[in-house]
Amino acid sequence: MGNSLFRFLCCGGSSKPPPSGHDQSQALGPHGVTAASAGVSALAQDLLHFEITSQVPEGLGVHVISSKRAQINWYRKLLEEWRKTNPPPRTPEEASRVVIQALKRHQKADVEGLLIFYGLPLSPASAEISGVPPPPKPQGAKFELQTLPVDAKAVADGDTINVYVDAADPRESPVVPRQIRKAASARAKARAAKDYKTADALQKIINDAGYRVVNGHKGEETLAKKYRIRLKGIDAPESSMPYGKEAKEELVRLVQGKRLRVYVYGEDRYGRSVGDIYCNGSFVQEKMLRRGFAWHYHAYDQRPELAAWEKEAREARAGLWAQPNPEKPWEWRKDRRNGN
Known part of the structure; x- marks a missing residue:
């Protein structure tokens, strides 16, 4: 029964071998699962396991906030929705849509956590959760990055964050140095041989070289390009200033564990990419300004909406605006440079 159900979940009930000419070098299993569809396969296998044992996968609780009892209810709904889909999902995008449809009445954070657990895309799936379509490329932006899930340690402060982009991304893949690909492959072999x-x-x-091998939630490794992002148009308090710690913590809350869409305008004098960051359809700079954890950096960005969001926070005395006369971070830095 188990094998037939797995064929139904993964392959639409077909037990036929891959057609002649199928690229076996890309296959990870007998059902023609590829690296791109590994998350789909993992979800299908977990649904099969749930059908037999009524148990949800270990480790899921790290990514979601609801109880184990609630998770069991999710998998019942997921299994029902998956069976209704004909043909069954084959791509990560199709699997994301099934998850969203099955769990549309559940908390947004849980749905996103489940997608992250399986490495399924939050975009366009995240837009379907929130009802907000992916933002258009802003005028003046040079290119777009879509990142891997962000680790809390990657947030330097309230306006700077390190992100990683899969080296297999179409924009990145052609420019990955050959020696870095070789080093990543050799590293994997060395670790397998316990030659640490x-x-x-x-x-x-x-x-x-500006790359990193990123570990996924199930132990898989991904070669990724590192980008240091300076959030465009805002300036958060420095770490040793009042509300500096709170600004960093707020940015961590907004981006931790999430895949981000970054529109890059250029580089600053420190080599950081200056960009707008969107998380699940929300503009991160807007959140930071409205919650009073950043100033509008008007010397470098004159967008009126940024000024309006800062004014809104000032009037509400939100965050740093609870202080009677908060010091501007650019003036604070200038004073330190001058030895004051």
Whole structure:
């Protein structure tokens, strides 16, 4: 029964082998599962396991906020929705839509956490959750990045964040140096052989070149390009200023565990990419300004909406505006440079 159900879940009930000419080098299993569809396969197998045991996967609780009892209810709904889909989902986007449809009455954070758990895309899925379509590319933006899920440690302060983009991304793949691809492959072999000294040396080569091997929630490794992003148009309090810690914590809350869409306008003098960040359809700079955790950096960005959001926070005495006369971070930095 189990094998037939798995064929139904993954392959629309077909037990036929892949057609002649199928690229076996891309297959990860007998059903023609590829790296791109690994999350779909993992979800299908977990649904099969749930059908037999009524157990949800271990580790899911790290990504969601609801109880184990609620998770069991999700998987019942997911299994029902998956069976109704004909043909069954084959791509990550199709699987995301099934998850969203099955769990549309549940908390947004739980739906997103489940998608992250399986490595399924939050976009366009995230837009379907919130009802907000992906934002258009802003005027003046040079290119767009779609990141891997963000780690809390990647947030430097309230206006700077390190993000990683999958090296297989169409924009990144052609420019990954050959020696970095070789180093990543050699590192994986060294780790498999428990030669951690060699693996660490190769990891340093990868890191020094601006790349990183990122671990997924199920232990899979992804070669990724690092970008340091300076949020355009805002200036958060420095770490040692009042509300500096709170600004960083707010940015962590907004982006932790999420895939981000970043529109990059250029670089600043420190080599950081200056960009607008969107998270699940929401404009991160807007959130930081309205909640009173950043100033409008008008010297470098004259967009009127940024000024309006800062004014709104000032009038509400939100965040740093609870202070009677908060010091501007650019003036604070200037004073330190001058030795004051």
